[in-house]
Amino acid sequence: MTTSMIGPRPLYAMPGVSHEYMAPELVNDLPEDPRAWVPRPGGGEFLPRLFDTLTGVIVNLNRYRKPGVLGRHLHGSPVYAYTIEGTWRYKEHDWVAKPGSFVFETPGEVHTLVVDEATMVGFFVWMGGYQIYDENDNIIGAQNVLSLIDVCDQHYRECGLGADYVRQFIR
Template sequence: MYDTFNGSAHPRSPREIAIAAMPGDERVWVPQAEGVWFRPLFLNTLQGQWCNLLRVRRAGILSRHLHPQPVHGYVIKGRWHYLEHDWVAETGSYVFEPPGEIHTLTVPADCEEMITFFNISGCMVYLDEANRQVGFEDVFTKIDMCRRHYEKVGLGADYIEQFIR
């Protein structure tokens, strides 16, 4: 039998997270670009991983990028695709993105809203048309974006702490 420490079998185990994935408060969605937001769910600073919902309310290209680690996605609403592939990820689709693959995320014109759950390890490396790096995101840049946004909208910069492990 295990001795328990705050519900865990080990005192150094991180706390669980159990939250409503779709927030009732619009302020929880962090703006990322015009018509694009993310909702943080889990920010793992020890392993460089994050889980979030990506919400898009505009058509067109979102970004050209690659990931040095695998990415897993699940489409909750709407649809999207990569210009480099002939498949379309629709509501209920699971997507696996292998490390190192360059792809261009695009939302079709007839999709009013797309929401996808992503589990990302490592970072996102943004690329231009010549495959030159033009930016990146990792768990720490995500945390910084959230802190600034939550402070600005009145939730407080420490609102993000509940998602950080």
């Protein structure tokens, strides 16, 4: 059996890195600066943890500090969510996610995220993007990894964290 080579090292011989040109691992702690949370429509806040521009994967925390609604939207790929604090639900379903709840969301359904109580924090992993719908099922917007990088970059520039702040989350 031969080992694939790139340069003088075997392709998979470097601990923690599968290829010498691959982006390094990402380790980031929760920021203490409240400006790191990006305001979002519907009263929520978004804290990026990873923007993977190769695969389109987005890892983030969503936080609501008061009741709110994330408008009607449809994901083209699965979403994985873990509830850390508070509760949330989809208006179109009869379940409620509470602390410790894991939600696997299948793609292709229009739904509305609702936070009925004062505080909610959830950890979300999703890929691709989502389309935003109005009450008549017309598409009125869309978001993906690149547009969310832009949203975060604009917020970080405006709030004083600077033009490079968002780069720590990008791979």
